[in-house]
Amino acid sequence: MTDAVKISNRNFSVFYGAIQALRGITLDVLAHQILGIIGPAGSGKTALLRSMNRLNDLNPNCRVEGQILLDGEDIYQPEFDAVRLRKRVGMVFALPVPLPLSLFDNIVYGPRLSGIRARARLNELVERSLQAAFLWDEVKDRLQTSALRLSGGQQQRLCLARVLAMEPEVILLDEPCSGLDPISTSRIEEALMALKSKYTIVLVTNNTKQAARVADTTAFLLQGELVEVGPTDRIFTAPKDQRTNDYVSGRFG
């Protein structure tokens, strides 16, 4: 069964000033799958991720070439609304950044911007998102307390819930478990596995074992180039490229 292509990167390059972070990447993200992107530091993984929701626009030094198609539309064409794009493509960052608001207000921040004000609808949204992020049971009694009081793992799940409340189509995660303990990590991985049936997920991780656990497809990036991409099993057991082999077997990292 072939799934539809949700996001298609076509010969896509990213420049930060004079430095080229991505070199002509051509990579498809299939719908309702988890794409894991692995590679050492500086390989361009984050650059690629931040291009998919045009968060790179916030950086005045950043320049892109090539195309990224979301459902067939090039998101970098001038008339494309980047703000609307980000409502469809959500992002969870490496370090959890709860806004200095209550848990409730954190989660409904995005929906409120979209004009949703009815209290009942917001309540429902909050409960659903927190359930999907596997956080509801822990915090359901203190939704009005400050989000800053949560532990690291809880904050990251809150950030995931915040994205889910937008009801996006795609979820981008940039090394979401890098600061977390193993238990919090496994809760997030659990959540992602449960979410992929509804969403398309792109997970950047520098933990190869995480990719092996969670991703359906894995792409290996090295110094801005896409070295290899394929089903996770194959990448980890029988990679075609020697460099991929070296990386996943830990010979460098």
Next chain:
Amino acid sequence: MRIPPRNTQALAVTLLAGATGLTLAVLVFVIVFILGKGLPVISLGFLFDNPQEMGKAGGIFPTLVGTLILPLVAILIALPAGVGTAVYLSEYTGDNLATRIIRFGTDCLAGIPSIIFGLFGFIFFVTTLKMGWCILSGALTLAIMVLPTIIRTAEEAIRAVPAGYREVSCSLGATRWETVLKVVLPNALPGIVTGIMLSIGRCIGETAAVIFTAGASLRLPHSVFDSTRTMAVHFYILAREGISNENAYGTAAVLILSVLLVNSLSYWMMNRFIARRTK
């Protein structure tokens, strides 16, 4: 004979401590002296009666009103311009020629003495624009005077808001302006309020810029187009014309108390701001 370094240090520290002590002593003296001679003069009557015989007798009520309204209107004018400038400089542009010119202009404005503001206010608002001596002329002049302070404190407060907040807001589908309105400004508010309080304090004590623009009418102002006298101006006139030393002390006491109040409020707010940030 070489003096051992420990002794030179002792001498130096004593001198330095003496200097600090002297500075503090002067401050304390000024406040104690004025309050000492002025507090006995203050009564409810003093505060709320109208002046009689050009201030020789009676109270200072109209000047109290003037001192309240003038800074208020000035801030109402300066706040949008100042915060808008700060938002523009920190959120909407990078470092280019235009921003450098704006900053240069702001710094220059900050260095201009109040008498020049008074001159300008007089020739521009009072005379050329034919507004006459009134609260509006004074407020516009004071607004320009405190604009650099508002811009500076607002920009500092805005830059102190963590970059992560902006990223998160944008990634949740907010426009730049929505991010500013809903995330940046609310978190920068305490710093901005401190700037406001500092500006109000400056306006309260200002004389040269006020006397040539708002005038010195002792009548109770009924609109921003009326002339008014602030306490600082009233105090100056009482003291200089020798009208009433007693009432001068009283006015000065109220003046100092107001300034102390505003300054203490702003320090308290600033400390709360810092405390909340580090919680």
Next chain:
Amino acid sequence: MHQTGDRIVRWTLMALAFTALTSLLLIAIFIFKEGVPFIARVGFRDFLLSSDWRPQAGHFGIYPMIVASLLVTLGAMLVGAPLGIACAVFLNEFVSKPVTRVIKPTIELLAGIPSVVYGFIGVVVVAPLIRSQFGGPGLSMLCASLILGVMVLPTIISISTDVLASVPNAYREGALALGATRWQSVHLVILKAARSGIVAAVILGMGRAIGETMAVIMVAGNTVQVPRSALDSVCTLTAKIAMEMGSATGPHRQALFAIGVVLFLMIMMFNALAMTAIKKRFAGK
């Protein structure tokens, strides 16, 4: 659709951002518009170098007032700079943090006291003291310098403290590790490192002092003469403007604006000097 809304916001903010610059230009234009033609008409030499100020007779020499402003400012710095720098050094280098956190805001309160109050204290306390101890009218250049010296203290202290705080701790630790006492590390190392910043603080203080009006009117005596001693009564540029603005008309009024032009230029010069001093500080690093 977001784009147009965002564009409107951007243009509005940009317009607001130019308010300060526009105001500055307006101030410069209007003051110069009134003052410069006057100077051109009267002549540079007659205006700046003549000591003859008799507006009714058409004589507008401001030399005594230029001298007065400069000397009063100099005197203020002689009082304020050593005191202020000493204070800054003491608070920053020899006093513990919690104590400083109480003392600094208290000193900044000094900045909040209105200038007219300082002037008044000068009149009722300082001037009689001068008169009894040294003779003369009391209301004099000395009195003005003393009062102004106190008034510029907060500026000097706060900028100097910032400068000292920005000297890297490595300098302090390095000096102490070489066996220097605290004081030696301060005057041999730290003050040298902070020198240009402190110079900038003093220059900025001078800019403030020369622009001060109300206090000076009350205590300087306001006699238009070139002073021969510190006990002489003088009239500064600012005092002259403030005192005669209310009643001046025609050429007299323009003369006052011309004085404003001179003042404006002098202060711009001080600020420019301070900026160069600050730049030197960062260039040397």
